[in-house]
Amino acid sequence: MKIILQIFFSVAIFLSFNCNHSSDEVSTIKFWGFGAEGEKVKLLIEQFEKENPSIKVKVQQIPWTSAHEKLLTAFAGNSLPDVCQLGNTWIPEFVTLKSLENLNSLLLKSSIKEENYFSGIFETNKIDSGLYGLPWYIDTRVLFYRKDLFDSIGWKSPPKNWDELKRVSILLKNKYPKSYPIFLPANEWNPQIIFGMQNGSSFLKNNNSFGNFSEEKYKTAFSFYKYFYENNLSPVGMSQVSNVYQAFTEGFIMMYITGPWNIGEFQKRIPQDKQHIWMTAAMPSTDSIYPGASLAGGSSLVLFKSSKNKIASWKLIEFLTSKKQQLKFYTQTGNLPSNRDAWNDSILINNIYTKAFRLQLENLISTPKVPEWENIAMKVQKSGEAVSVKQSSITEILFNLDNDVNRILEKRRSLLIKNKK
Amino acid sequence: MNYINKYGIAFLFIAPAITVLFFFFFVPVFAAFVMSFTDFDIYALADFKNILFIGFKNYQNLITDPLFWTALKNTLYFVVIGGPLSVIVSLSVAILVNSKVAKFKTFFRTIFFIPVVTTIVAVSVVWKYLYHPRFGLINYILNYFSIEPIDWLGNSDYAMPAIIIMAIWKNFGYNMIIFVAGLQSIPEQLYEAAKIDGANEWQKFYNITMPMLSQTTIFVCIITMIGYFQLFSEPYVMTQGGPLNSTLSIVLLMYQHGFKWWSMGYSVSIAFMLFVIIYAVTLFQLKWQKKKEI
Numbered sequence: 001m002k003i004i005l006q007i008f009f010s011v012a013i014f015l016s017f018n019c020n021h022s023s024d025e026v027s028t029i030k031f032w033g034f035g036a037e038g039e040k041v042k043l044l045i046e047q048f049e050k051e052n053p054s055i056k057v058k059v060q061q062i063p064w065t066s067a068h069e070k071l072l073t074a075f076a077g078n079s080l081p082d083v084c085q086l087g088n089t090w091i092p093e094f095v096t097l098k099s100l101e102n103l104n105s106l107l108l109k110s111s112i113k114e115e116n117y118f119s120g121i122f123e124t125n126k127i128d129s130g131l132y133g134l135p136w137y138i139d140t141r142v143l144f145y146r147k148d149l150f151d152s153i154g155w156k157s158p159p160k161n162w163d164e165l166k167r168v169s170i171l172l173k174n175k176y177p178k179s180y181p182i183f184l185p186a187n188e189w190n191p192q193i194i195f196g197m198q199n200g201s202s203f204l205k206n207n208n209s210f211g212n213f214s215e216e217k218y219k220t221a222f223s224f225y226k227y228f229y230e231n232n233l234s235p236v237g238m239s240q241v242s243n244v245y246q247a248f249t250e251g252f253i254m255m256y257i258t259g260p261w262n263i264g265e266f267q268k269r270i271p272q273d274k275q276h277i278w279m280t281a282a283m284p285s286t287d288s289i290y291p292g293a294s295l296a297g298g299s300s301l302v303l304f305k306s307s308k309n310k311i312a313s314w315k316l317i318e319f320l321t322s323k324k325q326q327l328k329f330y331t332q333t334g335n336l337p338s339n340r341d342a343w344n345d346s347i348l349i350n351n352i353y354t355k356a357f358r359l360q361l362e363n364l365i366s367t368p369k370v371p372e373w374e375n376i377a378m379k380v381q382k383s384g385e386a387v388s389v390k391q392s393s394i395t396e397i398l399f400n401l402d403n404d405v406n407r408i409l410e411k412r413r414s415l416l417i418k419n420k421k
Numbered sequence: 422m423n424y425i426n427k428y429g430i431a432f433l434f435i436a437p438a439i440t441v442l443f444f445f446f447f448v449p450v451f452a453a454f455v456m457s458f459t460d461f462d463i464y465a466l467a468d469f470k471n472i473l474f475i476g477f478k479n480y481q482n483l484i485t486d487p488l489f490w491t492a493l494k495n496t497l498y499f500v501v502i503g504g505p506l507s508v509i510v511s512l513s514v515a516i517l518v519n520s521k522v523a524k525f526k527t528f529f530r531t532i533f534f535i536p537v538v539t540t541i542v543a544v545s546v547v548w549k550y551l552y553h554p555r556f557g558l559i560n561y562i563l564n565y566f567s568i569e570p571i572d573w574l575g576n577s578d579y580a581m582p583a584i585i586i587m588a589i590w591k592n593f594g595y596n597m598i599i600f601v602a603g604l605q606s607i608p609e610q611l612y613e614a615a616k617i618d619g620a621n622e623w624q625k626f627y628n629i630t631m632p633m634l635s636q637t638t639i640f641v642c643i644i645t646m647i648g649y650f651q652l653f654s655e656p657y658v659m660t661q662g663g664p665l666n667s668t669l670s671i672v673l674l675m676y677q678h679g680f681k682w683w684s685m686g687y688s689v690s691i692a693f694m695l696f697v698i699i700y701a702v703t704l705f706q707l708k709w710q711k712k713k714e715i
Contacts, residue, residue: 065661069680076466097467242554242572371463375682407482411464415471 027309028056029316030081032071035064037085037137037299040332041320048319055312068374075099082307083316085299088124091132093371094302100132101303106314107131112321116340120296120364127369133300134321135338137329139259140294140364141190142356144266146254147279149176158281161292162198162224165284169233172254183241183253184225184234186388189381190295191257195221197365198285198292203376204368204405209413211376211405213383214398222387222394229388236388245269248278257283259297263353264334280356282363296364298338336361372408379404453689461686479690489691491666492674493698495581499670500649503585507645508638511593515600516630530601534594541591545658548587549574574660577667584655584668591655592648596641603637604630639710643703650699671695 033041038061045057060081062070068090074080075097086094094100107114114122117135125133145158150168153175159165169181184191196203201218204211212218228234241247248256249270256262266278285292301317303310319325326337327345336357337343343361348354367373383401387394457479464471483489518529536544551558552573560570573583611629620628653672656662662669662677671691679688 072463072466072683073680093463096464242575411460411462411471414473415464 026054026056027312028058029083029307029309029313030058030060031316032060032062032081032084034062034067034085034299036333037335038062040329041085043332044320044325044328045316047325048316051319052312052315055309055315057316078306080304080306082304082309082313084302084304085136086133086302088121088133088135088296088298088300089367089373091125091300091302092127092369092373095127095130095132096371099305101305101307101310103131103134103303103314106303106310107134110314110318112318117338118340118361118364120361120366121298121338124296124298124366124369125300133302134317136299136301136320137326137333137335138338138357138361138364139261139297139299139336140357140360141194141257141259141297142283142294142360143281144248144256144258144262145279145281146248146251146277148277149251149254158279159284160290161284161288162286166227169228169255170231173231173233176251176254179251180235180253181233182228182255182257183244183247184228184257184384184388185241186236186385187381189377189384192222192225192380192384193367193377194257194283194294195225197294198283199224200286202368204370204409207416208368208370209409209416211402211409213380213401213405214395219394219398222383222398225384226387226394229390234388249274260336260354260357261334266353280353282356282359291360291363293363293365294360296366298336370409370412372412375408376405379408454693456686457690457693459686461684461689463683465685466683475686479687480694482687483690483694488666488669488674489671489694492669492671495666495668496650496652496670498581499585499588499652500646502582503588504642504645504649506585507589507593507649508596508641510589511596511641512600512634512638514593515597515604516626518597519601519604530598533597536591537594541654542658544587544591545655549659552583575664577665580660580664580668584652584659587659588649588652588655592645596645599637599641600634603634607633635710639707643706646702646706647699650695650702 031041031045032038038059042059045059049055049057067087071080071084071086071090071094075094080099091100112134118138121135121138125131125135143158149172150156150158153168153171155168155171159168165182172179172181193203196218199217199221201215201221202212203218205215213222229236235241235253241253244253244256245265246269247253248266263280267275270278282291283294284290301320303313303317307313320329321339323337323339323341323345326339326342327347329335330337330342331347336354337348342348343358348358367377370376379401382404383397386392386397458474458476459465459472460475460479461472514533517523518526518533523529550556554560554570554572554575557573559573564570571579573579607630611633612625615625615629651672652670653676656668656670656673657676660668662673672695675688675691675695678684678691
């Protein structure tokens, strides 16, 4: 019996030594990626592991629909990864949770410079001068339009400002009365918010603690949004357009505000012989400065405070945001690079559809940086639905929206007061 | 003292079960109840100092929240239509499976029970194909009768019926087994006596099977009702509550508030609201059944 025990312990000790030894050499970091990005990033990571033999990266792919829940649950359960892709509207929330590492000092030591990024998108990663993420790819909205139908009414260029957008819509409606010039889906909050941004609305006021939707700037933008429903220029309700690509090809809708992923979809779903009919354009503006603002969306790469391998993790972030990898990532996913240098590459310069995006990237605005934004956006969407079916007057809808938003922000207000004391 | 002496051994025997129940049931339920009077949210997750006791405010907000009423309406729709249908289907199938003329009884019993034990996520993939507006089998069959294709899961009028059909298919096997057990406990002499009296099949069913099954039926009705009030996984995997919140159930709403927005306080108050509703409906059902018996 004694001998058996002795053998057992010596084997156990031997094994544990061996384990320790190997983990000294290779550090393993966990990376979470969402949806298609989480899948495609694996190819880039292979390259990273080849270049850094001492670092092993475990990639976990999480569907977008459950990403947010999963992250919050992981935070509560203390099982966050080292590095993660994070939708940049979620950054304020995770900063509030004090779970993100401040990257200011790491950036100082790094070869990456702030100037390498588009300012609008970089700004979304900053909370009170602290940097909490590096932009990975950009997701903004531009105007996809039917070039051939624009030609047919004598418009050679896309609308540059709101007046032109109105005028071209009316002209298109007159020529094609059974169709709709623009598609503003009532189940999205993006169009209203983009129009609001273009008109300089701040959406929230008093240190982001009250809704500011009844104010003149947003009201004007909202009336502009309403204009398209009122004059039958946009289909009401979702049921009329069950397949956007089909409706667009048929000319049932002629303009659509959407994001970069649809470049690939349009190329795939519109028949080959009809590819010449569509084009992209930057957003119209309220004044003479073109383009008007659009959403600074997209994902950032963040480093969690709980990480035990911060140096290795930062290396991975640097690697994924480098020009070369950003271009590789673009060719695989169609996600637009956040790195300015990448945009000088011929792949992007020669693509006629990304040109509008390149122009748009110079004028991006982020949504208010409060953890409650997702919740507020839902209410904004509801207000859009209400105006599309002419439920009540604009003043009333916006008054209700402000009320809803004020209720959501109640906790934030009480905390602001508490922190002042 | 005497009491403990007398029941001491009994306490000893139930102690493990009670301990487990205490820590994994009573404590969480009590904690949740307390939580429903706080504004536990994402800020509280960051720092527990940010929790405030807000009394009945969660419940007040809940009652004025139109989304709660939508969810309650949808859930009631599901319970009122789906519940009885499910019981009727289970009973009919049980009678068929138990019938004397039926062959391969065990085989069919197993077949009908299979949906109960398959995972909902795998099943939902199949049902999504069945419901597909263009390539789905159901629309293909409807087309045969020259009925226009229906966008089952994309249309707010049809989404809930689609969920009900799927839920019944998924769950009827369980109740069927209980009914079969009930049917088998009915003494054969009763049917023989009825036969001698010249009763037809319907009279036998109405005058013998139904009354003899009443206890089983009460049990099945209550269990089904409670289960159907907790509708969650079907809409969660099939529609995520859409389109236009037409399949948003109370438990799904609770899940969204709890794990999507992390407003735990509010979410827990929904849970207790649901508890009160289920409790009230169950009491009513029991009373109603008792009255009928007298």
